[in-house]
Amino acid sequence: MAIDMSQFYQVFFEEAQENLATMEGLLLELDVEAPDLETLNAIFRAAHSIKGGAGTFGFNDMAEVTHVLETLLDRLRKQELTPTAEMIDAFLQAGDVLKLQLQAHQEGREYDELSKAALCERLERLAHGTSETGQAPASASPGEGLRRWRLCFDPAAIGRGAAEERRALFESLGELGTIADLGTDDQGRQVWRIETSSRRAAIEEILAFVCEPDQVLLEPEGSEDLIAHQPGASPGPGDWPSESRPRAEPALPAGAQPIQEGEGYGFFPDAPGAESLIDQEHEGFGFFGGSPGMDQLAQVARRARQDAEQGYGFFSAAPGAPPDPSPAPPSPKPVSRDGGAIPPQVPKRPAVTDSSIRVSVDKVDQLINLVGELVITHAMLADACANLDPVAHQRIMAGLSNLERNSRDLQEAVMSIRMMPISFVFNRFPRVVRDTAAALGKKVSLRLIGEDTELDKGLIERLADPLTHLVRNSIDHGIERPEVRLAAGKPETGEIILRASHRSGSVVVEVIDDGAGLNRDKILAKAARLGMPLPENPSDKEVWQLIFQPGFSTAEQITDISGRGVGMDVVRRNIEEMNGRVEIDSVAGRGTQITIRLPLTLAILDGLSVRMGTEIFILPLTVIHESIQPRPQQFKTVVGKGRVVQINDDYLPVVSLHQVFNSGLPEPGPSDCILVIVETGEGRAAIMVDELVAQHQVVIKSLETNYRRVEGISGATIMGDGRVAMILDVDALVRLNRRLG
Amino acid sequence: MSDEQMSAASEGAREYLTFKLGDEEYGIDILKVQEIRGYDAVTRIANAPEFIKGVINMRGIIVPIIDMRLKFNLGQVEYNEFTVVIILNLSGRILGLVVDGVSDVVALRRDQIQPAPDFGAVLDTAYIEGLVSLEGRMIIIVDIERLMTSHEMGLVDQTSATAA
Numbered sequence: 001m002a003i004d005m006s007q008f009y010q011v012f013f014e015e016a017q018e019n020l021a022t023m024e025g026l027l028l029e030l031d032v033e034a035p036d037l038e039t040l041n042a043i044f045r046a047a048h049s050i051k052g053g054a055g056t057f058g059f060n061d062m063a064e065v066t067h068v069l070e071t072l073l074d075r076l077r078k079q080e081l082t083p084t085a086e087m088i089d090a091f092l093q094a095g096d097v098l099k100l101q102l103q104a105h106q107e108g109r110e111y112d113e114l115s116k117a118a119l120c121e122r123l124e125r126l127a128h129g130t131s132e133t134g135q136a137p138a139s140a141s142p143g144e145g146l147r148r149w150r151l152c153f154d155p156a157a158i159g160r161g162a163a164e165e166r167r168a169l170f171e172s173l174g175e176l177g178t179i180a181d182l183g184t185d186d187q188g189r190q191v192w193r194i195e196t197s198s199r200r201a202a203i204e205e206i207l208a209f210v211c212e213p214d215q216v217l218l219e220p221e222g223s224e225d226l227i228a229h230q231p232g233a234s235p236g237p238g239d240w241p242s243e244s245r246p247r248a249e250p251a252l253p254a255g256a257q258p259i260q261e262g263e264g265y266g267f268f269p270d271a272p273g274a275e276s277l278i279d280q281e282h283e284g285f286g287f288f289g290g291s292p293g294m295d296q297l298a299q300v301a302r303r304a305r306q307d308a309e310q311g312y313g314f315f316s317a318a319p320g321a322p323p324d325p326s327p328a329p330p331s332p333k334p335v336s337r338d339g340g341a342i343p344p345q346v347p348k349r350p351a352v353t354d355s356s357i358r359v360s361v362d363k364v365d366q367l368i369n370l371v372g373e374l375v376i377t378h379a380m381l382a383d384a385c386a387n388l389d390p391v392a393h394q395r396i397m398a399g400l401s402n403l404e405r406n407s408r409d410l411q412e413a414v415m416s417i418r419m420m421p422i423s424f425v426f427n428r429f430p431r432v433v434r435d436t437a438a439a440l441g442k443k444v445s446l447r448l449i450g451e452d453t454e455l456d457k458g459l460i461e462r463l464a465d466p467l468t469h470l471v472r473n474s475i476d477h478g479i480e481r482p483e484v485r486l487a488a489g490k491p492e493t494g495e496i497i498l499r500a501s502h503r504s505g506s507v508v509v510e511v512i513d514d515g516a517g518l519n520r521d522k523i524l525a526k527a528a529r530l531g532m533p534l535p536e537n538p539s540d541k542e543v544w545q546l547i548f549q550p551g552f553s554t555a556e557q558i559t560d561i562s563g564r565g566v567g568m569d570v571v572r573r574n575i576e577e578m579n580g581r582v583e584i585d586s587v588a589g590r591g592t593q594i595t596i597r598l599p600l601t602l603a604i605l606d607g608l609s610v611r612m613g614t615e616i617f618i619l620p621l622t623v624i625h626e627s628i629q630p631r632p633q634q635f636k637t638v639v640g641k642g643r644v645v646q647i648n649d650d651y652l653p654v655v656s657l658h659q660v661f662n663s664g665l666p667e668p669g670p671s672d673c674i675l676v677i678v679e680t681g682e683g684r685a686a687i688m689v690d691e692l693v694a695q696h697q698v699v700i701k702s703l704e705t706n707y708r709r710v711e712g713i714s715g716a717t718i719m720g721d722g723r724v725a726m727i728l729d730v731d732a733l734v735r736l737n738r739r740l741g
Numbered sequence: 742m743s744d745e746q747m748s749a750a751s752e753g754a755r756e757y758l759t760f761k762l763g764d765e766e767y768g769i770d771i772l773k774v775q776e777i778r779g780y781d782a783v784t785r786i787a788n789a790p791e792f793i794k795g796v797i798n799m800r801g802i803i804v805p806i807i808d809m810r811l812k813f814n815l816g817q818v819e820y821n822e823f824t825v826v827i828i829l830n831l832s833g834r835i836l837g838l839v840v841d842g843v844s845d846v847v848a849l850r851r852d853q854i855q856p857a858p859d860f861g862a863v864l865d866t867a868y869i870e871g872l873v874s875l876e877g878r879m880i881i882i883v884d885i886e887r888l889m890t891s892h893e894m895g896l897v898d899q900t901s902a903t904a905a
Contacts, residue, residue: 373801615785661787703786706835707796707805707896710786718798724784 009105012053014358016062016102019046024095032085040077043091047073050098061116062101068120069094072127078202081127090122149203151192152217166190172206361457364417371414372604372699374407379696379720411604418458422500422509423451425464429471429498436475443482443493444475453500455507459578459598463509466571470511470594471496473568478515478592488589490514502600506622509596518544518586526552542683544584548572572681576731579605579620579700579714581681597622607698607727609719610676610689612657613665617689618698618717618727625677625684627692632670642737645675645686652677655737656688660712678730685734696720700727712736754850759880760827760840763815766878768847769885773829777843780806780824790895794839804828805896808839812894831886836896838885847880849873854882 023046030039051066069091075081097119151173170192173179177196194203200218207216382400390397426448437444455463479485479494486492497512520543527534527546534546546552550569575582580598599605599622607618634646635654644651654675658667667673668690675686698717703710703726714729757768783795783806792812796803806826810818826837854871868888873880889896 369801376801701801701803703796703803706803707786710789712787716784716796716803718801718803722798723782724796724798724803726784726787 009057012057012059013102013106016050016053016098019050020095020099020102022046024092027088027091027095030083030088032083032088035076035083037077037079040073040083044070044073044077059101059105062098062105065094065098065101065116065120068123068127072123075127084126087126090119090126094119094123147196147220149194149196149200150217150219151194151203152189152219169206173203359417364414367414368418371407371411372701375411375604375697375699376718376720376722378403378407380722383720415456415600415604416454418456419454420457420460421451422453422455422460422463422507423448424460425467426451426498426500428464429467432468432471433475433496436472437479440476441481442475442479444479445493445495447495447497448499449497450500453502453507455598455600459507462574462578463596463598466574466596467498467509467511469568469571471498474511474513474515474592474594478513478517480516484516503597507598507600509598511594511596512591513593514591517588517590517592518547518584519588523547539683540586541583544586545682547584548582548681576681576729579622581623581679605698605700605717605727606695607717608676608695609693609725610657610674610687611691611693612661612689613663615663616693616719616723616725617657618696618725619676619678619687619730620714620727621695623678623680623730625679627674627676630670630673630675635670642740647677647686650684652684652686653734653737654686654688655733657733658688659740660733660736680734681731682734685730685737687728687730687733698725698727754848754853756846756848757880757882758827758843759845759847760825760843762809762813762840765815766844766880768849768873768880768882769827769829771846773831773885775828775830775835778826778828778837779822780820780826780839793896797837799828799835799837802835804835804837806837806839807889807894807896810839810841829885829889831889834890836889847873847875849875849882857881 023043026039026043026046030036030043047066047070051063051070054060054062054066072081072087072090076083076087097115101116170179170181173192173194177194179195180193182191182193196203203218207218378400381403385393385396385400388396429448430446433444433446474496475494479496480488480490482492485494495514497510499508499510499512501508520540523543523546524534524538527549530549530552532546532549532552548568548571552568572582575596575598578598580596583595583597584592585595586592599620605618606621608621608624609616609618611617628647630645636644636646636651638644638651643654643656645654656667657663658665667688673688673690674692675688676692677684677686696719698719700715701717703713703716710726712729712732713726714732715727716724717727719725756771758771758774759766759768761767778799781797783797785795786793786805789795792808794806794808796805798804808818809815820839823842824839825841825843826839827843828835828837853875854873857866857869857872868884868891870882870884873882888894
């Protein structure tokens with residue numbers, strides 16, 4: 001069976017983007033005058049990872065660019081070349097080209113070849129052109145002589161015994177110089193001999209791709225080929241000759257000199273400190289490395305560089321050291337690998353990887369679904385244990401209450417993943433207000449309050465459009481022209497306040513303006529003209545709700561901004577779809593306040609379960625005003641308008657669940673039923689049910705996933721007994737009821 | 742599976758699940774079938790057509806249940822412990838089909854399926870891929886995905902159906 005590689009593409013894209021970002025960051029950080037070997041190594045590794053990934057997934061154009069890039073970087077980090085500003089430019093350019101290529105692959109097209117060819121040429125020229133200038137730093141000198149390394153390993157331990165992997169390793173090592181297979185020794189270990197000018201680190205790096213560093217014994221062979229390790233007298237060979245690397249402190253040459261900053265007496269490009277870096281590197285080395293090792297490395301590198309600036313950068317492997325360094329007084333403050341002397345420093349810039357991870361929203365949603373299942377499972381367990389004697393089954397009961405607490409905590413923690421500050425929406429408004437006000441010739445200032453208020457990411461995205469409508473409406477209809485404002489004794493500049501806050505389990509977003517306010521008479525006149533049904537002596541609230549009717553606009557002049565009468569009904573629908581509600585308060589001459597109430601999340605709801613016949617429905621707790629057991633004489637009938645119930649001095653429409661949902665069962669008598677008084681978009685209404693059952697926290701499931709929208713129902717949930725219960729949409733119920741009546 | 746069916750399977754044939762609706766035997770692509778379960782704990786959907794029995798909770802997923810016998814006026818409709826629901830997965834949309842019984846899984850080659858004549862089945866021929874004669878039985882091969890997403894069934898919002 002062929003493996004579909006495309007399923008891994010996304011992983012590669014993300015990794016490559018991360019590697020590119022790392023590379024760019026390191027490049028910008030790199031000091032051309034005194035390049036840090038570890039930074040160069042880190043850049044090399046980033047490029048190498050991209051190349052490996054690109055090759056694996058068949059993105060050959062990216063592999064090609066990274067290959068040329070890598071060649072140049074390799075020479076740099078081996079200090080065969082010194083970096084120049086031109087090179088850094090070329091690297092950054094390469095990074096840009098790679099980014100574009102990556103983008104092209106993500107969108108499934110090919111990146112144009114021209115700039116790639118030009119770039120490759122430039123990089124190659126840099127890699128070869130300047131290599132003969134004789135600027136080879138002193139530390140490269142040990143590399144000039146060939147040295148022999150003896151490599152012993154247990155064939156079974158490497159590459160899980162795969163012969164191909166060993167052969168590949170053999171070939172890669174062969175690229176460093178000449179390699180010979182000496183067969184197996186008396187302990188059954190495979191022995192290879194490598195003759196190379198490369199240093200130990202280079203060999204170890206290649207080994208790291210296939211095995212753990214400690215699985216391989218790498219030792220220099222033939223001491224006659226080795227430049228003796230002579231502390232203080234001459235520069236060290238740059239490679240500690242045996243596996244047991246000396247600790248930094250004792251190994252320091254007695255006559256080591258303090259290194260003046262920036263001058264880079266890089267005696268020990270691979271001194272113990274550097275070795276330790278490589279050790280760390282092994283821990284986190286991988287092809288797709290946004291690896292922790294990188295991060296560590298970068299931090300150590302940074303620390304080393306800071307040390308260098310303080311004048312004791314022994315291990316900052318600075319190239320460009322004078323060819324003939326003179327002996328020097330002892331170090332004032334040696335830095336040991338064990339770290340005591342490394343002063344804690346405030347990092348100069350934020351860590352390479354920040355403390356957050358990118359996770360797809362699908363995964364978070366899946367997590368939320370699973371927690372939802374857990375909540376349901378708990379409800380089922382609680383249901384099953386409801387009849388047990390609490391004393392006899394004390395442990396079960398204690399366990400259940402623990403489970404409840406834990407799952408609630410878990411639920412909150414998971415929910416908080418999806419929570420985002422509302423500033424994500426609010427931040428667009430300064431611009432919206434500025435542009436809108438300028439277009440209308442009005443002066444408006446905007447104040448944002450409570451931008452840190454958090455709510456569900458899904459809600460934030462859906463809140464943007466309705467809020468934009470409301471703010472534009474406020475500027476267009478609410479705020480008066482400057483001269484009108486002055487005449488009315490108000491400041492010339494109008495003010496719009498966007499305020500978000502948490503209030504009793506919901507999020508409240510308010511759009512407040514200090515404009516003219518809604519004109520009651522005008523709205524009523526317009527409603528009459530449009531033939532809208534009007535209650536007699538309507539309350540202000542009822543009048544304000546009229547502007548949410550489709551096709552309603554009182555703007556005298558239709559402008560680009562608003563007035564076409566498509567705004568407010570869409571606003572209300574959008575918000576109701578989020579299980580939220582909109583309310584308007586307005587005082588003529590003083591301003592308008594539009595309040596949007598939203599649930600904290602789309603996923604979970606506090607609800608009251610009610611019974612109709614044998615069926616259970618859920619009413620969202622946020623809409624419930626009160627529940628009453630009515631007396632028969634409270635019911636009245638209005639001809640053509642169905643039933644109403646008198647509560648205090650108000651007559652509220654009665655919505656019978658039996659009637660709207662055609663239960664086919666007889667309705668309970670007026671004295672047997674329960675009325676739940678709910679707040680709807682059109683004022684209060686009484687929902688007639690058989691019985692109130694219990695209060696639950698329910699997980700909202702969409703009916704539309706596998707079915708379609710059902711009028712009067714906003715969603716479904718799963719009850720403790722495993723059955724499905726419908727969640728009622730009171731606004732739709734009232735509309736349904738009116739149609740029936 | 743018989744030798745003949747084995748050889749059919751190796752020649753690029755597809756497998757079909759056959760089930761009974763009244764006296765007729767139907768076959769649907771087995772790749773669209775997610776599982777088969779009993780009929781249990783269905784919650785009614787208000788104001789839905791009669792053939793939509795309601796929804797069930799299938800491991801946290803809300804799945805609508807359709808009774809094809811009611812939709813096509815076939816046979817006696819009774820629900821007992823032997824009533825079978827075929828759970829279908831149609832491009833990610835999951836729904837359950839109440840049938841009189843699941844009979845078999847058969848492997849059929851393309852050339853074994855004959856085009857359907859314009860009559861003979863209660864289903865609109867637009868949703869019928871063809872007829873198969875197998876051991877004296879006639880199996881009607883149904884394009885179940887097309888049928889279930891059709892306007893006739895009303896299972897999908899009109900808007901989402903056109904958008905899909």
